[in-house]
Amino acid sequence: TFVVGxxxxxxxxxxxxxxxxxxxxxxxxxxVPVGSQDSSSSVPHQGPFILGNVQPExxxxxxxxxxxxxxxxxxxIALDVLTSSVxxxxxxxxxxxxxxxxxxxxxxxxxxxxxxxVTLVGSQIILQYF
Numbered sequence: 622t623f624v625v626g627x628x629x630x631x632x633x634x635x636x637x638x639x640x641x642x643x644x645x646x647x648x649x650x651x652x653v654p655v656g657s658q659d660s661s662s663s664v665p666h667q668g669p670f671i672l673g674n675v676q677p678e679x680x681x682x683x684x685x686x687x688x689x690x691x692x693x694x695x696x697x698i699a700l701d702v703l704t705s706s707v708x709x710x711x712x713x714x715x716x717x718x719x720x721x722x723x724x725x726x727x728x729x730x731x732x733x734x735x736x737x738x739v740t741l742v743g744s745q746i747i748l749q750y751f
Contacts, residue, residue, distance in 0.1 A: 622669040623680065630677040631669070634684050642687040645709040679705055686714045694721045696730065700737045 623632040639646035649670065672680060679701040686692040686706075692714060694702060703718035705711075722734060 623672055624669045625672045625675055625677045625680045627673065628677060629673075632677065632680060632684065634687075639684075639687055643709055643711060646687075675705065676701060683709065683711070683714065686711065686717070692717055694718065696725055696727070699725070700730075700733055704737060704740075 623634070624630070625632050636650050640650050641647075676698070679698050682692050682694065682698060682702045683705050690713070692702065694717070699718055699721050703715060703722065706714035706718055722730075726734060
């Protein structure tokens with residue numbers, strides 16, 4: 622269970638799906654007991670996980686991608702989903718977001734897209750596609 626955004630919307634997902642598809646979630650969902658040096662003795666972390674800085678619609682798009690390997694984007698969330706894809710290390714989602722942004726970029730969104738590009742300039746993922 623994740624509690625997402627200011628709205629504190631509950632989002633449910635299967636631990637095994639998230640951990641198999643995303644290394645960042647694997648780390649979040651498991652923890653190694655204190656004093657243990659054996660990573661195979663990790664135990665499930667008990668939720669809920671609080672993600673207050675992510676919009677629910679953006680997080681749901683990430684979850685959709687992890688389950689289906691595709692994503693439903695719109696111009697309101699595409700840049701935020703792109704940022705999340707970089708944070709979670711999801712290169713394929715990043716490619717889908719960049720393609721969507723390139724295909725639908727409008728005059729009104731240019732400045733925001735440029736700011737995202739500048740903010741994420743250290744990310745090799747972004748530099749490859751944007």
